[in-house]
Amino acid sequence: MHRFFILGLRESATRYLTNKTLTVYTKLFRCFYFLLFFCLHQQILVKWCKSSKIIICFLLDICNVYGKMRSIVKNCYATYDIFTQDEQSYGVGWVPFEGTNKKNNSSPEFAYTNQHDLDGIPFKGEVTWYSGGGYVFMLRGTEASMLDRFNYLDENHWIDFSTRAIIVQFTTFNPNINLFAIITALIEKPGVGSLITSYRIETANLFGSAATEAGKLEMDKFFGSPACISPFIRQIAFVLVLVGYVIKELRNIYRQRCTYFKMFWSYMEWFILIGSFASIAAYVYMIVATKDAIDEFSRTHGNVFMNFQFLAYWNEALTYLTALVCFASTLKLVRLFRFNQRIGLLGSVLSYASKDMKYFMIVFLVMFSAFVLVFYLLYTDTLEGFRSILGSTETCMQIILGKFDFTSMYEREMVLGPMLFALFNLCVIFVMVSMFVAILDDSFHRVLEDLKLQSDEHEITQFIFSQLIQWTGLSRTNWGKRLVADAQGVIEPTYMEDSERELNMKLNELTQMMDEFLSYVQINQLAGTK
Incomplete structure (x- = not known):
């Protein structure tokens, strides 16, 4: 593995640096790969405690082999914890020191380096958090020297059963846009076995936006x-x-x-x-x-x-x-x-619906939390999206928005999975979301019918706008008159075609005749009763 890492890294960098067939545009990016060749990276090994007296007692309680199984299982390795990690320095081969002379049988890779000396910060993996310190091996020098050093560490079991994580850190820089890429590759080895790989790539313009515009200028000439x-x-x-x-x-x-x-x-x-x-x-x-x-x-x-x-x-x-x-x-x-009149109407609707929304949110949170806990307990060991309570909450919100992976849920739990998924869609999406829309719709109609519930702040802007039109003298023009009328809410008479005017007149006459007829019927009924 280490031979592949060293040779692959160097060959990739050398190929981009020495290729004479690259175009002029591609040569701008050579320095991006040069930093890989320049060994701006390191490897950190985080180990679990072996000899600390305080932590040994803690380990005996957590990782105690059952009595009847001790004849089969000799050793027990607990999981890593950032607060109880091993911070002791050892001799070569993880041999505990005897006496005070530590330099006789020690090596820098077997001495613990704290977080402050490495300028590191805690890093979150797939399993747990890891501190910024550890046992460090610097990838520096020629290929032959690094391979020899890797073989030396391999012979002395630098990575053994108590290793819980291997972190590889390096940084690349693209001078074309002054962009840094901080890469952290992580290999986790939990106490139950297996290897879990993950990585994090963070891009940052650490020189600021001004340096990006300055481009290829040197830092002393940049300012x-x-x-x-x-x-x-x-x-x-x-x-x-x-x-x-x-x-x-x-x-x-x-x-x-x-x-x-x-x-x-x-x-x-x-x-x-x-x-x-x-x-x-x-x-x-x-x-x-x-x-x-x-x-x-x-x-x-x-x-x-x-x-x-x-x-x-x-x-x-x-x-x-x-x-x-x-x-x-x-x-x-x-x-x-x-x-604005429409935005003000929206605010009035939300204000009117606030009381109903409070009770709705209580019911929604209780029901939603119940499904989150059920999905978390059901899929916490099988699906990454439900590995934590927060992750389960985010995944359930994605289900509401229509983004979900039903196939994975069905493959892990063929009976409970589809049942809970269907029940979640029925209770939360069809019932609760529909209730939410119904509350807003009812509040909208109530506010729209009652002028007292509507905000009148939009009239301020209409008044200011009409005064501005009149002050500038634009109100004398037809265009200005229409603007002032619209701002003041005045209904301007509009021209109607003869056919439309005639139809309205006939409708008015018909309405008047119907009123007279109803009045005549009522008078006759009163006369008959007498």
Whole structure:
């Protein structure tokens, strides 16, 4: 396996670097593969505890071989846990140290390296979470030296029965678009046996958007380039706008006092402001940390491993913060649309239906949670989508939206699977969703019939618009008169054809004659009764 990994990695990189038949456009991407050749990667081995006294007691309770089976099963290996992992240093071959002289029979690959020294963060696999530390082997040097080192570790059983995970980390860089790719490949070995493979590829522009526009400029010349000016101006303008909003909100607090904190949208304003400043801090930290990492990598000529996983974490956090700020800002924008008549009607409908929706949500959550728990208990060991409570909730929501894999559910549970799936569709989709639509439909008709339930905020915009038309003098034109009439709700007389006017006159005459006839009948009935 290690021979395939080393030779395959080097052959792929060398092929792209030395191929003279590549086009000029393809040569722009050679540095993307060069970093694979440059050995910016490492391998981490996470081991389970062997000799820690505190953890041994914990293992005896968890992984205790039944008395009658001890003659058949000699050893018991528990599962990995991030809080009780092995953090001891050993001699070559995982031999415990005797005495204090550890250098006589030790090797760097058998010494534990903590998370802080590796600049790592916890990593989630298919089975469990793994810490950012472990027993490290650096993939550095020539092919022959790395293969010799792999053979040495193989002979000394560096990967043995107590190994729970093998993590391979490396980073690639595409100078054409200044894009980093942080790759983490994971091989998990749970206590029950088998191997579970997974990977995570995170792409990040750690130099910022301005560096992307600068393109091929060197970092020392980048900040003086014209490509940096436009993004920098936009960023400064964004900061100034934020400062202005902070001053505005502080003035509102001073004027409104305690009333300010009773309004929901006041908290939404501060959520946007705090999220924006947090995004700025994460953005600045990410760029500064990336520059320091690149400087260190250049200073050592690639002879030191730089873990970009932590920077990828900050880039992901920046993405989440930006998404939350955009979400809150969109809610504010929707609130401004309340001055539109149709959006205001929607708000009135939701406000009128809020009481019924509360009771509906209680019933829906109880029923939905029951199905989530049933699916979780039924498929937690066989289907990946139901491996956790959160995953079961997401999968059930996808079933409501029509995205599901019924074949897999049927193959795992041929009797209960189809029955529960049909019952879920009947109770949740056909009954609960139909009830939800019925509540909204009834509320819509109630609000539409009762003007008192409708919002009149849209009249403000109509009044402002009509005053603007009159102030500009456009109301003197036919076009302006129609706009003012529409804004003020005035019904303008329209031209009708002769045939249509004649028909309306006849209908009015018929209605009048019917009224006279009914009056005559009522008078005769009263006279007859007398």
